[in-house]
Amino acid sequence: MQIVDHRLKPGWYKASPHHGGALEAPSLLVMHFTVSGAGAKGVADYFVSPTANASAHVVVGRAGEVRQVVPFNVKAWHAGRSVWRGRPNCNDYAIGIEIDNWGRLMRTADGQVRSSTSRILDPALAVEMTHKNETRPCLWEVYGETQMSALVAVTRAILAAYPTITEIVGHDDISPGRKSDPGPAFPMGRFVSLVGGRGDAPALTRTVVASRLNARGGPGMQFDTLGVFLAGTRVEVLYDSPGPWAQVKGALAGGGEVTAWVSDQYLA
Known part of the structure; x- marks a missing residue:
């Protein structure tokens, strides 16, 4: 995968009418979820429709399909009200990637796992986790390996073409409290590693x-x-967003494994 004239090859689809002015020297890459089961083409079709009033640069589907609807040198409308490191209006300096994912799920009275539109989903696609900006766990759709591989390929191409990008964040990092994507099921630490x-x-x-x-x-x-981790304990990092806290999974002192949040400065 490569970028030619600010378009992914392969991956370019068609231009969305919902965009701003020139995007020069982007410094931020923002990850979103679509809250959809429409696939990359379905979401891209929505972004190019006259009524959408929103867009992202790229959409990555569950099956690994990729569609781009805004050139990387043009501002897309993906971030909304946002601020990062004191700088507002992230659309002015960020490239946005939409990942086809239902995000928050629910278990209904009939025992089924359902999306926000009440679509019945395979329970194996759901994981119970606590969002870093919330206090209670809920169900979230997991991100599959095929989709993650495509997302890694797209991101590598973007970072190679735009070396001014220095950070990868979630929509929930730049719009905390207002947005929850890409959510705790998105393995940010592993993604950055890949x-x-x-x-x-x-x-x-x-x-x-x-x-x-x-x-x-x-x-x-x-x-x-919830407990204490002792010095020398190896923990798996589930979400390592820019900031002072990381979500990890590991063995507590005294026994038992837990998924919890810890102060990032005490992890090496």
Whole structure:
């Protein structure tokens, strides 16, 4: 996959009418989910429709299909109200990638796992996790390996063509509280590892360097402590967003495994 004249080859689809002015020297790559089961083509068709009033640069489907609807040197309308490191209006300096994914799911009274549109889904596609900006766990759709491989290929091409990009973040990082995508099921740490070319990167692990590291129910001191990780414990990093907190899974002191949030500065 390569980028020619700011278009993915292969991957270019058709131009969306929903875009802004020139995007010069982008510094940020923002990951989104679509809250859809329409596939890359279906979402791309929506973005090019006259009524959408929204767009992203690229859509990546569950089966690995890729569609681009805004050239990378043009501002897409994906971020909305947003700020990153004190700089507002992320559309002005960010490339946006939409990943076809239902995001938040629910288990209804009949025991079925359903999407926000009440579509019945395979329970194997759901994982219970707590969003870093929330306090209670819920179900989220997992991201499949075929889709992740396509996403890694697209991202590598973008970073090679636009070396001014220095950070990869989620929509929930630049619009916390307002947006929840790409959600806790998106393996940000592993994704960044794969993009960097570090082998197959089945999991990103780090080592606890504090003598005792509190495992909390959410990303902040206000969340309850679920237990303690001891120095030297290897933990799997599930979500390592830019900021002071990381979501990890590992063995607690005294036994038992937990998924929890820890202060990132105490992981090596």
